[in-house]
Amino acid sequence: MRALVATAVPAERDAVARAFPGANEAIRLPGGPGRPGDLDVPGVSVVRTAAGYDLLAAGVGPALAAASTATALTAAALGGTPYGLVVSAGIGGGFQPEAPLGSLVVADAITVADLGAETADGFLPVTELGFGTVTHRPPASLVRGVSEAMGARPGTILTVSTVTGTAARAAELRARHPQALAEGMEGFGVAEAAAAHGVPVLEIRAVSNPVGPRDRAAWRIGDAFAALTEAFGKLAPALESWNPYDDQ
Numbered sequence: 001m002r003a004l005v006a007t008a009v010p011a012e013r014d015a016v017a018r019a020f021p022g023a024n025e026a027i028r029l030p031g032g033p034g035r036p037g038d039l040d041v042p043g044v045s046v047v048r049t050a051a052g053y054d055l056l057a058a059g060v061g062p063a064l065a066a067a068s069t070a071t072a073l074t075a076a077a078l079g080g081t082p083y084g085l086v087v088s089a090g091i092g093g094g095f096q097p098e099a100p101l102g103s104l105v106v107a108d109a110i111t112v113a114d115l116g117a118e119t120a121d122g123f124l125p126v127t128e129l130g131f132g133t134v135t136h137r138p139p140a141s142l143v144r145g146v147s148e149a150m151g152a153r154p155g156t157i158l159t160v161s162t163v164t165g166t167a168a169r170a171a172e173l174r175a176r177h178p179q180a181l182a183e184g185m186e187g188f189g190v191a192e193a194a195a196a197h198g199v200p201v202l203e204i205r206a207v208s209n210p211v212g213p214r215d216r217a218a219w220r221i222g223d224a225f226a227a228l229t230e231a232f233g234k235l236a237p238a239l240e241s242w243n244p245y246d247d248q
């Protein structure tokens with residue numbers, strides 16, 4: 001199966017690439033910003049691994065990640081080689097104590113936490129205002145297979161536009177989303193692009209920091225990158241044994 005893996009930044013993309021031995025090829029996307037061939041400008045090109053996975057540094061935040069992912073999906077579809085799966089991947093914050101630093105979370109629900117309206121009675125998601133969607137659900141059997149293969153916990157991964165930086169905000173998010181294990185900034189954007197193309201989506205986060213009071217010194221980005229590399233080394237067998245019809 002052809003899969004597109006969308007990370008936020010090139011360092012995450014390269015951590016995923018280290019799981020796949022062999023030569024990589026850079027493929028330029030149409031209409032990408034920046035200088036031609038500049039691999040470190042979000043959305044400019046995909047890195048094609050010898051294993052057949054295309055890796056995209058899609059940019060930080062849900063909007064740029066959605067735009068870059070949609071571009072890659074459109075280019076592949078028009079080229080007659082559409083993707084069968086999109087994976088949003090990267091480092092993320094883990095809710096404690098369920099998702100410790102260096103652990104992995106696979107989303108069974110990809111939920112945008114801050115798309116809605118504040119009211120005197122609290123936050124209302126856009127769906128309660130009559131618009132759109134706030135959750136995408138990856139195929140259940142794929143989530144099960146991939147979590148088991150990677151030794152990851154399945155649970156909700158929240159997408160936020162602002163990294164949580166206080167205990168109060170972390171508690172508020174957990175009160176609204178009791179199943180949440182992690183947060184990142186791109187999953188929902190990547191999932192919206194995948195949904196627009198009718199392609200299933202996964203989200204995989206390696207926990208680099210606790211969700212809560214901002215303490216930059218406590219971030220373990222190197223450990224999270226290593227966990228990401230190890231996780232993607234175990235992805236291929238789980239994908240190969242996945243039968244999409246099990247989820248219909």
Ligand SMILES: O=C(O)c1cccc(C(=O)CC[C@H]2O[C@@H](n3cnc4c(=O)[nH]cnc43)[C@H](O)[C@@H]2O)c1
Pocket residue numbers: 008009060061090091092093094160162163164183184185186208209210211214216
């Ligand atoms: O606050 C800082 O000093 C700081 C330093 C380096 C990176 C950041 C980020 O905000 C990175 C955001 C980037 O990484 C993902 N990520 C990682 N941890 C979290 C989190 O706790 N909450 C949300 N996103 C997180 C995110 O997906 C972005 O791609 C800050």
